[in-house]
Amino acid sequence: xxxxxxxxxxxGTKAPNFMLxxxxxxxxxxxxxxxxxxxxxxxxxxxxxxxVIHVNNELARLGNDYENSRVGIVAISANDAQNxxxxxxxxxxEQKEQFGFKFPYLYDExxxxxxxxxxxxxxxxxxxxxxxxxxxxxxxxxxxxxNSLAVTGEHLRQAIExxxxxxxxxxxxxxxxLGCNIKWRESD
Numbered sequence: 001x002x003x004x005x006x007x008x009x010x011x012g013t014k015a016p017n018f019m020l021x022x023x024x025x026x027x028x029x030x031x032x033x034x035x036x037x038x039x040x041x042x043x044x045x046x047x048x049x050x051x052v053i054h055v056n057n058e059l060a061r062l063g064n065d066y067e068n069s070r071v072g073i074v075a076i077s078a079n080d081a082q083n084x085x086x087x088x089x090x091x092x093x094e095q096k097e098q099f100g101f102k103f104p105y106l107y108d109e110x111x112x113x114x115x116x117x118x119x120x121x122x123x124x125x126x127x128x129x130x131x132x133x134x135x136x137x138x139x140x141x142x143x144x145x146x147n148s149l150a151v152t153g154e155h156l157r158q159a160i161e162x163x164x165x166x167x168x169x170x171x172x173x174x175x176x177x178l179g180c181n182i183k184w185r186e187s188d
Contacts, residue, residue, distance in 0.1 A: 004121040005176035008137055015040065015132040016116035020076065020106035023092040029104045031132070034072035039163040040132065041066075041073045041156070044114060044124040044182065047095045048079075048086040051179035052122050054145045056099045058153045059123075063102035071160055073103035078114035079122070079183040081107075087183070114182055121179035127159045127169075135159065136169050139177040 019030040034040045045052045045059070063073055079087040089107045096105045108114050117126065127136035136159035143149040155175070162169045 003178055004181035005178050006124050006138055007118040007120045008174070008176055009118045009126065009134055011134050011137070011171055013134040015042065015126075015128045015134070016113065018076070018106070018108075018113045018116075020108055020113060021089070023077075023089040023105045023107050024096060026089075029074065029106055034074070037072035038070040038130045039072070039160055040128045041071065041160065042117065042126040042128070043073070043075050044078060044117070044119040044122055045075050046077045046079045046084070046087045046122045046180075046183075047091045048084055049122045049180035050145050054143065055123060055140055055151050055153075056095070058140065058151045060099040060101055062153055062156070064100075066160070067102045070164060075101065075103060075105045076108050076113060076119075077105070077122075078108035078111045078119065080111075080185040081109070082185070084183050111182075111185060119182055121177060121181055123179050124177050124182075125156050127156070127163060129163050135163055136174060138174040144178065 017031045019028050022029055077087055077092050081088040092105055129135050140156045141152050141154040143151040159169050
């Protein structure tokens with residue numbers, strides 16, 4: 001396990017487009033499906049990473065808390081499933097079922113979407129406003145598997161609420177997420 005920080009995509013970046021299959025039923029989900037939402041949370045997660053395992057319950061709470069709201073949430077896994085079989089779509093579907101994720105969970109087999117977002121680790125979080133400009137990137141909260149801090153989702157939740165109320169999120173308050181590096185496929 002390699003501890004990797006977020007790349008911290010520049011604020012104001014437009015959300016890269018995506019069209020990826022949902023892991024449970026394979027229907028395609030794309031960025032435009034969230035056009036009616038005032039905020040969009042894009043998170044890169046996977047099944048096997050201890051840092052994601054540590055926050056799975058909070059991710060489920062986020063999905064429950066913002067279900068049927070002005071916030072869209074989508075999770076994407078881009079790990080090389082050939083070398084990390086737990087991160088195959090069927091394994092991701094089991095994770096979604098186990099934790100009751102209420103948001104689409106997508107599989108980025110080509111890893112092109114993860115590259116477009118400059119995702120570096122799992123978990124990696126991005127919050128976009130209604131114009132789909134990046135206003136927050138970074139950590140869920142200060143909790144890690146190695147510390148005794150409670151998993152609250154505090155930083156991500158504050159960012160979401162700031163978008164909904166029209167407040168500015170101070171760039172200096174945004175700290176990189178830390179987690180396992182994305183498992184990139186080897187080039188041919």
